[in-house]
Amino acid sequence: MGTLSENKKAALLSVMLLIVGFLVWELSIPAQKAVGELTEYELLTGGGQPKAGVPPPSQVLGKAWEQLSNPFYDAGPNDKGIGIQIGYSIYRVLTGYLLAALVALPLGFVIGMSSVAYKALNPFIQVLRPISPLAWMPLALFVIQDSEASAIFVIFICSIWPMLINTAFGVAGVREDWVNVARTHELGAIRTAFTVILPAAAPTIVTGMRISIGIAWLVIVAAEMLVGGTGIGYYVWNEWNNLDLTSVIFSILVIGIVGMLLDSMFGLLQRAVAFSE
Amino acid sequence: MSKPFLSIEQLTQRYPDGQGGEFTVFENATFGIEKGEFVCILGHSGCGKSTIMNILAGLSEPTSGVVKMDGQHVSGPSLDRGVVFQNYSLLPWLSALKNVTFGVAARFPDWDKAKVVEHSTAFLAKVGLTGDTIHRKPSQLSGGMRQRVSIARAFANEPKLLLLDEPFGALDALTRGTIQEELIKVWKDTDQTVFMITHDIDEAILLADRILLMTNGPLAQVAENVEITIPRPRVRNDIVEHPNYYAIRNHLVHFLAKRSAELSGKSSDRNSPATVRFDLTGETATEDPETAPLLRAVQA
Ligand SMILES: Nc1ncnc2c1ncn2[C@@H]1O[C@H](COP(=O)(O)OP(=O)(O)OP(=O)(O)O)[C@@H](O)[C@H]1O
Ligand SMILES: [Mg+2]
Numbered sequence: 001m002g003t004l005s006e007n008k009k010a011a012l013l014s015v016m017l018l019i020v021g022f023l024v025w026e027l028s029i030p031a032q033k034a035v036g037e038l039t040e041y042e043l044l045t046g047g048g049q050p051k052a053g054v055p056p057p058s059q060v061l062g063k064a065w066e067q068l069s070n071p072f073y074d075a076g077p078n079d080k081g082i083g084i085q086i087g088y089s090i091y092r093v094l095t096g097y098l099l100a101a102l103v104a105l106p107l108g109f110v111i112g113m114s115s116v117a118y119k120a121l122n123p124f125i126q127v128l129r130p131i132s133p134l135a136w137m138p139l140a141l142f143v144i145q146d147s148e149a150s151a152i153f154v155i156f157i158c159s160i161w162p163m164l165i166n167t168a169f170g171v172a173g174v175r176e177d178w179v180n181v182a183r184t185h186e187l188g189a190i191r192t193a194f195t196v197i198l199p200a201a202a203p204t205i206v207t208g209m210r211i212s213i214g215i216a217w218l219v220i221v222a223a224e225m226l227v228g229g230t231g232i233g234y235y236v237w238n239e240w241n242n243l244d245l246t247s248v249i250f251s252i253l254v255i256g257i258v259g260m261l262l263d264s265m266f267g268l269l270q271r272a273v274a275f276s277e
Numbered sequence: 278m279s280k281p282f283l284s285i286e287q288l289t290q291r292y293p294d295g296q297g298g299e300f301t302v303f304e305n306a307t308f309g310i311e312k313g314e315f316v317c318i319l320g321h322s323g324c325g326k327s328t329i330m331n332i333l334a335g336l337s338e339p340t341s342g343v344v345k346m347d348g349q350h351v352s353g354p355s356l357d358r359g360v361v362f363q364n365y366s367l368l369p370w371l372s373a374l375k376n377v378t379f380g381v382a383a384r385f386p387d388w389d390k391a392k393v394v395e396h397s398t399a400f401l402a403k404v405g406l407t408g409d410t411i412h413r414k415p416s417q418l419s420g421g422m423r424q425r426v427s428i429a430r431a432f433a434n435e436p437k438l439l440l441l442d443e444p445f446g447a448l449d450a451l452t453r454g455t456i457q458e459e460l461i462k463v464w465k466d467t468d469q470t471v472f473m474i475t476h477d478i479d480e481a482i483l484l485a486d487r488i489l490l491m492t493n494g495p496l497a498q499v500a501e502n503v504e505i506t507i508p509r510p511r512v513r514n515d516i517v518e519h520p521n522y523y524a525i526r527n528h529l530v531h532f533l534a535k536r537s538a539e540l541s542g543k544s545s546d547r548n549s550p551a552t553v554r555f556d557l558t559g560e561t562a563t564e565d566p567e568t569a570p571l572l573r574a575v576q577a
Contacts, residue, residue: 177366180336183354185383185434195379199370275370276416 022057029056055246063246064253078238080230082251086258088230092148092223093216093262096155100212104160105205108167109193112201118168125164133158133219137226147227151220158219159212166208170201202273210266217259232258280348281309282470283333283438288342290328302328303497306342307549308489315464315471317481318499319529320491321537326474327363330440333472334360346438356384359436361444363474365427367415373426374411377401377433384434400433401426403459405452420447428456432463439464441473445480454513457484461510478529482522483511489550490532493541500540502550503528506558524555 071083111118133154140150182192224233239247288306291299302325331337335354344351377397404425424447445453490501506521
């Protein structure tokens with residue numbers, strides 16, 4: 001054991017924790033009683049339905065296998081594969097997120113460069129930022145009249161703030177020495193922005209983008225529960241209505257894993273733009 | 278008399294003192310630098326040397342006064358004035374080589390990439406940086422190496438005026454000597470004018486045509502203009518033999534140790550620094566250096 005590297009030890013421990021967790025979960029769920037043994041009361045309260053209790057992990061794994069072996073089937077509006085549902089959610093998140101980036105990054109640059117712009121826009125940002133993105137939903141549905149676009153709008157509005165604020169903060173904090181280097185080389189405003197300010201502020205900006213994508217992924221589930229139709233959020237809600245807890249637990253895990261993947265993509269980007277002084 | 282290449286007229290810099298008032302860093306600094314001259318400026322920490330240099334570079338505006346180069350007002354920075362900053366100011370996300378090509382590409386926009394890289398590599402080699410080192414980021418270089426990259430970046434741009442703010446401060450004696458020689462070579466081969474800040478008296482004597490002396494701040498003055506009457510080429514070990522060497526050196530030491538403080542805060546009515554010139558080459562070799570200051574000729 002002493003020869004194992006730290007990473008291997010940690011990985012081993014993770015796997016052990018996972019197995020122990022599953023075992024405890026599996027054992028803590030009492031075996032389903034056969035229908036014949038149920039009391040009349042249990043039958044009336046739905047205890048007799050096979051999926052009314054929290055399912056054991058073996059069942060969830062079975063579900064995962066079943067779903068992942070055919071993720072893209074489409075059998076009508078209420079029965080689509082997990083891949084299709086996740087695909088819809090990712091599409092909405094990325095669309096709203098990219099629109100937000102298109103607004104937040106240039107605007108953040110302006111706010112970071114000009115203290116007048118900062119002072120003029122700051123009150124609006126401070127008021128709009130703390131509003132829960134879901135609070136916009138009724139207004140969006142009313143104005144846009146389209147549930148798809150409303151969900152995208154909600155993603156837009158929730159991912160814009162961290163990007164905007166971090167961009168402004170990063171740009172304003174660029175060391176004057178570096179700007180002076182650009183000035184002594186007679187670089188124009190555009191070239192200074194791209195060759196000096198952008199790389200200097202990039203670590204802060206990407207941190208903001210990473211926070212934003214995390215929030216967007218949190219919000220999309222809730223937004224889709226509200227607007228319905230498609231998406232992983234709707235899927236969770238739908239399976240809850242079907243009392244299919246196995247699917248609910250499975251999709252919770254999928255939400256976590258996709259969120260982790262999105263985050264680690266930005267982790268890589270963050271590493272690519274990082275520099276040390 | 279015709280105007281010098283670079284003329285600094287009545288330069289005054291005041292800053293808020295943080296308590297509602299203001300303090301004067303230096304006042305009425307007036308001096309000229311001829312084309313092709315090498316001028317060093319000596320003064321204690323905080324007297325305003327970097328501030329003067331930033332104004333010459335066009336990076337900041339003085340409270341009052343003007344700087345003219347080639348008869349043109351200096352307003353804003355220009356590629357004609359290359360700067361080696363006191364804190365190197367390398368871009369930390371670029372490798373050493375890219376830091377230099379960054380400048381070269383800005384200076385010579387119609388060069389192709391290969392030429393830019395070749396030119397930059399050559400200048401990095403001149404300051405002793407070759408091989409893998411030039412592909413490292415500044416954070417992976419030693420202080421002295423960073424300083425050399427910064428020097429290479431400024432030299433490679435071949436500006437008309439080189440402004441150097443303690444460019445050799447972080448170098449060991451050996452590298453310092455090599456790069457000083459390199460600087461002299463670059464300076465001689467081109468018609469560059471150099472204005473250099475230093476704390477090192479011997480370095481100033483070795484390199485400069487003239488040394489400007491500043492009194493202590495606040496209210497600092499450019500008080501004297503000492504001509505270095507030692508013929509070039511100067512070799513570090515030989516110049517100490519020159520009859521003028523100790524006279525000049527003692528004068529500088531005396532100024533920095535005593536007179537810079539005594540003269541501090543006294544505004545003088547003269548417009549330009551007093552010129553001090555030692556020439557003992559006609560005297561006997563037994564001249565006692567201690568008496569040398571008595572021989573100085575002060576011209577208005
Ligand atoms: N932006 C500023 N605001 C207020 N005071 C300043 C500013 N820049 C410089 N000073 C003050 O001006 C004086 C001169 O500073 P400067 O950097 O020119 O000194 P220096 O002669 O280069 O010193 P050193 O040899 O230590 O580099 C200092 O007292 C400093 O505190
Ligand atoms: Mg300084």
